[in-house]
Amino acid sequence: MGGGGATCWGASGFVVWGCWSAQSLTRCGGLTPLLSPAALAPAWHHAVIGYDSGTFGDIWPLGHVTLNVGGLLLSKIALAAALLHDVCYPETWITLVDLHLPNYVSVQLLKDTFRRIRNLSIRNLSLSDEATVSFLLLLDGIPLRSLSIVGLTLTGEGRWIRANRTDLSSLDKLFVSDVTIIDILKFAMTSELMFLLQYQKKLSIINAKMFLLSCYLTQMMVDTEYLDVSDNLLTDLTLPYMMCDSGETLQNLRVLNISGNHLKSFSTMSRLVTKLTGLTHLDVSRTSYSSMPPSCTWPSTMRYLNISRAKLATITPCLPKSLEVLDLSYNDLKEFVLTLPILRELHLSGNKFLRLPAGRPYPNLQTLTIQSNTLNVFGLSDLQSYRRLENMEAGHNKFVCSCEFVTFLHPQLVGSGDVKITDGKQSYVCDSPLYLQGEA
Ligand SMILES: *[C@@H]1O[C@H](CO)[C@@H](O)[C@H](O)[C@H]1NC(C)=O
Numbered sequence: 001m002g003g004g005g006a007t008c009w010g011a012s013g014f015v016v017w018g019c020w021s022a023q024s025l026t027r028c029g030g031l032t033p034l035l036s037p038a039a040l041a042p043a044w045h046h047a048v049i050g051y052d053s054g055t056f057g058d059i060w061p062l063g064h065v066t067l068n069v070g071g072l073l074l075s076k077i078a079l080a081a082a083l084l085h086d087v088c089y090p091e092t093w094i095t096l097v098d099l100h101l102p103n104y105v106s107v108q109l110l111k112d113t114f115r116r117i118r119n120l121s122i123r124n125l126s127l128s129d130e131a132t133v134s135f136l137l138l139l140d141g142i143p144l145r146s147l148s149i150v151g152l153t154l155t156g157e158g159r160w161i162r163a164n165r166t167d168l169s170s171l172d173k174l175f176v177s178d179v180t181i182i183d184i185l186k187f188a189m190t191s192e193l194m195f196l197l198q199y200q201k202k203l204s205i206i207n208a209k210m211f212l213l214s215c216y217l218t219q220m221m222v223d224t225e226y227l228d229v230s231d232n233l234l235t236d237l238t239l240p241y242m243m244c245d246s247g248e249t250l251q252n253l254r255v256l257n258i259s260g261n262h263l264k265s266f267s268t269m270s271r272l273v274t275k276l277t278g279l280t281h282l283d284v285s286r287t288s289y290s291s292m293p294p295s296c297t298w299p300s301t302m303r304y305l306n307i308s309r310a311k312l313a314t315i316t317p318c319l320p321k322s323l324e325v326l327d328l329s330y331n332d333l334k335e336f337v338l339t340l341p342i343l344r345e346l347h348l349s350g351n352k353f354l355r356l357p358a359g360r361p362y363p364n365l366q367t368l369t370i371q372s373n374t375l376n377v378f379g380l381s382d383l384q385s386y387r388r389l390e391n392m393e394a395g396h397n398k399f400v401c402s403c404e405f406v407t408f409l410h411p412q413l414v415g416s417g418d419v420k421i422t423d424g425k426q427s428y429v430c431d432s433p434l435y436l437q438g439e440a
């Protein structure tokens with residue numbers, strides 16, 4: 001907890017704070033008029049050094065409290081708990097930073113706080129098995145609605161079975177990202193996680209080195225509308241198991257984010273999600289898809305598909321006709337010919353297009369991004385073929401600056417043309433003729 005220190009005098013008590021950033025020093029200064037709660041909201045950051053119980057009891061309500069617990073000391077957790085006890089109301093969004101819970105005792109200190117709040121975020125949490133079980137038991141039946149943990153270190157072996165009766169039915173939203181398991185070989189996860197993941201409407205397990213989410217579990221997730229499992233180790237072999245192959249699962253899912261996993265077979269994906277009859281968003285960006293079959297089936301509700309940063313060299317009529325937003329940026333595409341009648345947004349930046357795709361197959365397209373390709377030139381007739389195009393970004397291409405092209409482009413760039421070019425004049429640089437190279 002480096003940084004300076006500051007002493008703040010409160011109206012109803014005495015507080016010493018170690019402030020760890022210039023920003024918190026000012027905020028800390030702002031603590032002086034303790035009688036005016038507005039001065040405290042929305043967020044302040046502290047390392048707790050000392051606190052007299054009751055000091056903040058009269059301030060209400062606080063919008064967002066960030067508390068840096070830091071270190072291993074139980075006394076610090078106790079202090080944090082006392083402070084939280086005074087400031088926590090159901091409306092308060094609490095963020096705890098650097099919380100290390102080695103055992104049962106350390107967790108119990110937070111019991112009172114957890115019972116009162118609805119919205120808890122923890123950044124950098126470390127838990128042993130014993131602490132995980134007591135942490136979960138603390139959450140049993142409480143009205144907490146949103147729990148977010150960014151940076152979770154599990155020091156144990158995943159023996160959490162004693163917590164398997166925990167009732168988390170109020171928890172609508174669980175967000176966990178950046179999970180480190182210290183002893184991955186011993187980590188057994190002997191208990192089923194059903195009780196933990198069963199109720200959320202919105203569930204995110206991101207960058208957790210997860211290679212499998214079992215069908216047994218996903219079948220219980222009947223309320224889940226949003227599932228984000230990006231940046232894990234899922235493959236074409238484990239995915240069918242998670243999606244219960246041809247059986248039913250995740251029947252209320254609307255958004256599935258599986259970005260940044262080791263996936264290669266686009267047809268497997270299409271086959272598995274077809275049964276998700278309410279699915280509107282599918283994010284399969286940053287995968288290893290390199291081809292797609294000639295035709296596919298999809299839920300008729302699909303509106304958004306993101307396959308950016310994959311390895312596609314061609315596209316086929318496999319793509320769903322119902323799309324409104326399609327992101328194919330950063331692939332190896334040279335052309336795009338496919339009728340998508342209700343498409344509103346098309347992203348094609350970072351490919352190898354030599355010319356603008358013809359607009360006729362996209363009568364509803366409003367936004368087109370096609371930066372960083374190899375376009376030489378485009379003209380008014382190209383733009384006019386898009387009936388409803390409003391915004392375009394086409395900078396960082398290899399433009400050949402003929403008089404005609406420059407005369408045409410200029411009004412579009414300054415906003416007096418039919419289509420707004422929104423990525424700025426400085427991105428339009430001539431590649432040739434030689435004497436104009438590098439000119440904007
Ligand atoms: C709850 O926490 C999330 C972040 O996890 C935040 O975006 C949201 O605004 C909070 N809601 C309330 C009601 O404070």
Ligand SMILES: *[C@@H]1O[C@H](CO)[C@@H](O)[C@H](O)[C@H]1NC(C)=O
Binds near residue numbers: 099100
């Ligand atoms: C996490 O918190 C511990 C104290 O509990 C601290 O020693 C460590 O540096 C923190 N890690 C990060 C990445 O902030």
Ligand SMILES: *[C@@H]1O[C@H](CO)[C@@H](O)[C@H](O)[C@H]1NC(C)=O
Binds near residue numbers: 161164165
């Ligand atoms: C919890 O685990 C025990 C021991 O394995 C088991 O008998 C019990 O049925 C489990 N309870 C629930 C709700 O899963």
Ligand SMILES: *[C@@H]1O[C@H](CO)[C@@H](O)[C@H](O)[C@H]1NC(C)=O
Binds near residue numbers: 258259
């Ligand atoms: C999916 O996750 C990635 C990375 O975490 C994020 O950038 C993207 O916005 C998410 N997509 C959706 C549809 O939520």
Ligand SMILES: *[C@@H]1O[C@H](CO)[C@@H](O)[C@H](O)[C@H]1NC(C)=O
Binds near residue numbers: 285306307309325347
């Ligand atoms: C598609 O996914 C990429 C990477 O996850 C993200 O940066 C981008 O914003 C997404 N595109 C859209 C249109 O949401």
